[in-house]
Amino acid sequence: MSLDATKWAWGVQFPDRKNGSLKPLKRLVLLSLADRAGEDHTCYPSVNRLKEDTTLDRKTVLKIIAELIEDGLIQDTGERKGATKQVKVYRLCGVSGRENKTVPTTEHFNHESPDLNSPNNGTVPTTEQFHCSSETVPTIPPNSPNDGTRNLPKNLPDESKNKKDWLCFKKLREEISLADDSIDPKTILTAKWAEREKRAFEIYNQDKSLCDELMNFHFADWLLNAYRNKYSQETKAGYSKTPTANNPKHLTEKQIATFAQKLAHHPEFSGKYSEPGESFEKLAARIAVKLEDPTQAKKWEPYLKQVGFSGNLKELA
Structure with missing residues (x-):
């Protein structure tokens, strides 16, 4: 994890918001984001990942994310990650990282110091002439296992690390x-x-x-x-x-299940055959039953071709 981001997330004070989410829940989501932040204070966990971390439902997670953006605690960078380029990349706003810490400086002792009159006071100053700040800045090696948890290449699946192009x-x-x-x-x-x-x-x-x-x-x-x-x-x-x-007998069970899902999400088809308030899952189930009938499947063949079917169903007498 990013230590700076986590420390910041623990200390954030959330503004009061009418009808807003509970502050403990907001801190829980913010800590989950900080847990996945890299050295640039950006992270891109999916909504499902945040649900698993916080045990909150999807609607609550999305509401809290929107409130954190409005509070100015996180920012949508506009960048997208993931195989489908749909996972949002957020930046944690206000994290004071190690790059912002003051670098120790040297100070000259008072000119009245007896050491200045020492025979050793030549062109090369002695170590006693300078005083270094006692503050120490902790550092973490770039390859340390503590340096981030989710966004670094070492934590990605082998398939993602070795992927060279779009082909799967x-x-x-x-x-x-x-x-x-x-x-x-x-x-x-x-x-x-x-x-x-x-x-x-x-x-x-x-x-x-x-x-x-x-x-x-x-x-x-x-x-x-x-x-x-x-x-x-x-x-x-x-x-x-x-x-x-060229003329397959009928659609296979696997084809029926797949094309039922695709037709349920087809704008023209779903707009024509769905019932008011019907979910995609229920529509897909009804479509699957219909596709088991070869006569009905033949009637819908133009729509099937639009969602990937390339054969020609057998004409029925």
Whole structure:
């Protein structure tokens, strides 16, 4: 943890606020933020992390964060962290760090000091001629385990420390399987041409501000199209894929669960089919039941394609 930030958080005096949060709860959240502050007094714990630390509910945590900002104790830097770039980075305002402490200075003794008349008083002063302040400033080595707890690279998961770009093979395999379960993702991901298509995909999207999750989502479609149109054995031999590959029997259970969630968050679809006051979870459950019916799934196929389904459901008599 940051010792300076924690010491500051313990000593902060909270202003009285009508209908505001209890001061002990505000100090609890502030201490949790200070616990994750680095040497620059910034921190970026997620709301879920603050909930776990304080055992408060999400609504209370968000209310206290807003009050701490209004009190001028923390500040939203505008920077965002995390895989989705949605975790806010806060700066603790008013922390007096070691960089602000007074550096010890030297003082000359009174000129009447007998030592000045000593034969030793030449061009090089003796140690007795100077007096150093007795104040000592504690220091912590940069690599000390006490120097921060959450924000330093040593505490990050290996996957985060070793991550070099947006590509996540686990996420990519899932998206390929959901889009077309007739194709083994390993066939595509282990192919020599996949790296070539990755370079082309990155060039195509270099000017677009897409998060890592969307990059993997669209890259799955890119690879599937490349496989079908250029690299599959059927394409090389000059004949089309079998009808069952283009026309899946029905949606699998995994596809139904995934696309039900995506359709529940689709603005146009949810606005058309949701009931007043219905939550996303209840809407997704109703959609999943409907998708089990092949006739209904075929009717919603245009919406399914908008959320990532790339096949063609079989026409029913």
